Amino acid sequence: MTMAEGDLAVTELHFVRERAIEAQPPPAAMTGAVGWIRENLLSTPFNIALTILIGLLLLWLIPALANFLLVDAVWSGADRDACREIVQHREIGACWPFVWERLPYFVYGSYPIPERWRVDVFFAMLAVGVVWLLWLEAPRRDLGSAYFFVVVPVCSFVLLHGLPAVGLPVVDTVLWGGVLVTIVVASVGIVVSLPLGILLALGRASRMPTVNLLSTMFIEFVRGVPLITVLFMASVMLPLFVPEHLEPDKLLRALIGIALFASAYMAEVVRAGLQAIAKGQYEGAMAVGLKYWQMMRLIVLPQALKITIPNIVNTYIGLFKDTTLVFIVGIFDLLRTIEVSRIDPKWATPVTSTTGYAVASMFYLVFCYGMSRYARAMEARLATGDKR
Amino acid sequence: MSTDHLAGQAPARVAFYNDPKIRSIIYQAALCAAVGFLIYAAATNAIDNLRRAHIASGFGFWDTTAGFDISQTLISYSSQASTYGRAFWVGLFNTLLVAGFGIVLATIIGFIVGISRLSKNWLLSKVATGYVETIRNIPLLLQLLFWYNAVLKSLPAMRESIVIPGGAFLNNRGLFMPEPVFQSGFGAVVAAIIVGVAASIAFAIWARKRQERTGQQAPVFWVVLALVIGLPFVVLALKGFPLTFNYPQAGRFNISGGIEVLPEFAALLFGLSIYTAAFIAEVVRAGILAVSGGQIEAAYSLGLRPRPTLRLIVVPQAMRVIIPPLTSQYLNLIKNSTLAVAIGYPDLVQVFTGTVLNQTGQAVEVVAITMLVYLTISLVTSLLMNIYNRRVALVER
Numbered sequence: 001m002t003m004a005e006g007d008l009a010v011t012e013l014h015f016v017r018e019r020a021i022e023a024q025p026p027p028a029a030m031t032g033a034v035g036w037i038r039e040n041l042l043s044t045p046f047n048i049a050l051t052i053l054i055g056l057l058l059l060w061l062i063p064a065l066a067n068f069l070l071v072d073a074v075w076s077g078a079d080r081d082a083c084r085e086i087v088q089h090r091e092i093g094a095c096w097p098f099v100w101e102r103l104p105y106f107v108y109g110s111y112p113i114p115e116r117w118r119v120d121v122f123f124a125m126l127a128v129g130v131v132w133l134l135w136l137e138a139p140r141r142d143l144g145s146a147y148f149f150v151v152v153p154v155c156s157f158v159l160l161h162g163l164p165a166v167g168l169p170v171v172d173t174v175l176w177g178g179v180l181v182t183i184v185v186a187s188v189g190i191v192v193s194l195p196l197g198i199l200l201a202l203g204r205a206s207r208m209p210t211v212n213l214l215s216t217m218f219i220e221f222v223r224g225v226p227l228i229t230v231l232f233m234a235s236v237m238l239p240l241f242v243p244e245h246l247e248p249d250k251l252l253r254a255l256i257g258i259a260l261f262a263s264a265y266m267a268e269v270v271r272a273g274l275q276a277i278a279k280g281q282y283e284g285a286m287a288v289g290l291k292y293w294q295m296m297r298l299i300v301l302p303q304a305l306k307i308t309i310p311n312i313v314n315t316y317i318g319l320f321k322d323t324t325l326v327f328i329v330g331i332f333d334l335l336r337t338i339e340v341s342r343i344d345p346k347w348a349t350p351v352t353s354t355t356g357y358a359v360a361s362m363f364y365l366v367f368c369y370g371m372s373r374y375a376r377a378m379e380a381r382l383a384t385g386d387k388r
Numbered sequence: 389m390s391t392d393h394l395a396g397q398a399p400a401r402v403a404f405y406n407d408p409k410i411r412s413i414i415y416q417a418a419l420c421a422a423v424g425f426l427i428y429a430a431a432t433n434a435i436d437n438l439r440r441a442h443i444a445s446g447f448g449f450w451d452t453t454a455g456f457d458i459s460q461t462l463i464s465y466s467s468q469a470s471t472y473g474r475a476f477w478v479g480l481f482n483t484l485l486v487a488g489f490g491i492v493l494a495t496i497i498g499f500i501v502g503i504s505r506l507s508k509n510w511l512l513s514k515v516a517t518g519y520v521e522t523i524r525n526i527p528l529l530l531q532l533l534f535w536y537n538a539v540l541k542s543l544p545a546m547r548e549s550i551v552i553p554g555g556a557f558l559n560n561r562g563l564f565m566p567e568p569v570f571q572s573g574f575g576a577v578v579a580a581i582i583v584g585v586a587a588s589i590a591f592a593i594w595a596r597k598r599q600e601r602t603g604q605q606a607p608v609f610w611v612v613l614a615l616v617i618g619l620p621f622v623v624l625a626l627k628g629f630p631l632t633f634n635y636p637q638a639g640r641f642n643i644s645g646g647i648e649v650l651p652e653f654a655a656l657l658f659g660l661s662i663y664t665a666a667f668i669a670e671v672v673r674a675g676i677l678a679v680s681g682g683q684i685e686a687a688y689s690l691g692l693r694p695r696p697t698l699r700l701i702v703v704p705q706a707m708r709v710i711i712p713p714l715t716s717q718y719l720n721l722i723k724n725s726t727l728a729v730a731i732g733y734p735d736l737v738q739v740f741t742g743t744v745l746n747q748t749g750q751a752v753e754v755v756a757i758t759m760l761v762y763l764t765i766s767l768v769t770s771l772l773m774n775i776y777n778r779r780v781a782l783v784e785r
Contacts, residue, residue: 047509050507050509054509055511223766225763227723232755236751237751237755240752242433243433317525335527335533353534354534361526361534365525369521
């Protein structure tokens with residue numbers, strides 16, 4: 001370094017930077033996959049221990065499930081010998097040929113084979129109704145609810161039960177079974193419990209003392225006892241309460257029990273919605289001269305039901321799971337058809353029960369999880385609607 | 389003046405059926421008449437049907453000899469000497485037994501899973517979410533059947549029992565465990581436990597008062613530990629351990645001695661606890677999320693460390709949100725324990741509404757008694773709940 005250069009450096013020395021230093025990228029350990037893992041899996045010694053422990057659990061659980069359901073599973077065979085360790089000399093997983101052979105029984109029960117198209121039509125009609133109601137952008141949703149709450153029930157009854165006048169032979173409900181019964185019980189519960197629940201909720205909110213008292217008593221009574229006892233009541237006590245010649249059929253009794261039970265729960269859900277409506281809405285409706293039913297139908301219920309949709313769907317999930325209880329009063333729902341099939345000597349193996357239960361679990365899981373996703377999506381949608 | 393004029397005028401003529409008061413009375417009278425008619429018709433039909441079936445109504449059957457066996461009895465019961473009334477109590481105690489254990493177990497699992505869902509550990513929170521979503525969406529009855537038929541019934545048979553270290557056996561007929569036998573002198577230990585608990589409560593109250601007065605903290609945890617665990621243990625040692633165990637003995641066909649846990653009981657307990665825990669986990673999660681972040685930040689800014697923040701700020705506020713839905717989950721567990729009937733655990737419904745009803749045919753009485761029992765449990769619980777709620781409710785200014 002020469003003298004001149006040194007002078008220059010002194011005179012032109014800047015103590016303030018004119019340009020900002022380019023920002024450095026964060027350390028490699030804090031970003032990307034490594035950073036994510038450090039942050040979310042290995043942040044503290046306790047977390048590291050947890051991660052290892054759960055990792056081990058998953059390493060055991062996932063292969064065990066995969067082995068049972070897929071790798072070791074038997075995919076074809078004619079009877080139980082295909083699924084027996086002693087015969088096959090290998091580890092045996094799920095016994096799928098059993099499910100495959102019994103599938104029609106799981107779906108239709110003992111419904112006569114030539115008439116099973118009627119069940120298929122029923123499923124299709126129901127599916128159309130459900131999509132129409134749940135899809136919020138669907139055209140003419142008012143027609144949709146009329147279709148679902150009036151047309152479908154009437155047509156289903158004619159289709160499933162039969163009407164000799166239009167050429168459909170009567171199929172006794174004793175022959176119904178499997179998914180058909182599960183869906184019938186659930187849909188009757190769904191279709192009946194909403195209107196009845198609304199009536200009960202209005203009754204409980206009513207200022208007429210007897211209406212209020214009777215509704216409250218009914219709701220609290222039904223909610224206070226287990227569904228099993230309601231079903232027992234419907235199946236053993238109901239026949240006592242009607243004249244002998246009117247003795248209702250077994251499925252109908254269970255349907256009445258389930259529908260009344262679901263209505264009481266629905267009533268509480270609707271009541272919560274009614275309470276969430278601002279008082280001004282009621283007063284405004286009365287001020288413009290609406291009568292009670294007009295006020296409820298045009299002003300209060302549309303708002304109250306809208307905000308309770310997630311809870312209504314949650315009640316339906318509970319109802320759908322509760323339909324399995326009709327099993328106990330001797331009705332052949334899906335669970336019972338599986339119970340009956342798994343002890344069938346033709347397929348009795350150590351893995352048959354687990355296979356049957358796996359199929360049933362998947363059925364309920366798909367339906368209930370689907371409903372809960374829908375409820376959550378509605379909740380999110382309503383939350384954004386309220387923000388405006 | 390104008391009011392006088394109005395007052396002098398006859399009121400606007402309204403048809404009597406348009407008067408809201410009269411209308412309300414008419415509606416209510418109609419409703420009462422309809423309900424009354426329904427009850428009357430049901431009652432007359434029931435009397436008619438019962439007479440035709442030659443069933444004597446009334447509670448006379450209560451004192452009749454039952455004549456059937458029950459696989460698990462907490463109170464003495466024999467098929468020859470005991471009555472239907474006794475069978476009712478056996479069933480009720482079995483229900484309460486499984487519900488009591490189930491509530492404790494479900495609470496423990498539920499709190500662990502609920503807190504795990506909020507964990508920063510990604511893997512843990514995902515596994516907890518998976519647990520909740522799967523278990524909540526599969527019917528309880530299916531889960532019970534799975535535990536009973538697919539898991540417990542496929543355990544090895546009596547001959548090939550699994551031997552658990554400590555003298556217990558596990559096979560498809562149940563779990564056989566050593567039974568503690570209390571020798572004379574154990575009473576002193578029980579007394580020590582009672583004294584320990586009483587002294588701990590007194591100490592905790594005193595420590596709290598002192599802290600409020602002087603700000604000094606006492607080591608409550610260690611003192612309570614010493615009083616509740618240490619004191620009885622010292623007494624136990626001084627008395628020379630007056631406690632022996634009756635070990636189960638494996639015979640050729642059966643196991644004698646010890647405590648037997650029925651597979652039905654175990655399946656019901658697992659099923660109920662695991663199912664209810666998934667719901668409790670959601671309740672706990674919602675409760676913790678309900679405590680606003682500002683509360684925690686305020687606690688930190690006051691200088692509280694994470695642990696006291698959790699104990700003094702988050703938990704008390706979260707509990708206020710958690711307790712009411714938690715109670716209704718407990719009630720659900722008790723009501724769901726009636727599914728015992730599907731796997732043959734002798735609970736109230738299986739014994740009373742099942743066997744007794746079938747043997748006596750007294751449908752109305754038996755179902756009514758059963759409903760009354762569950763109704764009483766529900767109403768008493770919600771009463772206690774309301775009292776608690778009133779105590780912890782936020783007092784607004």
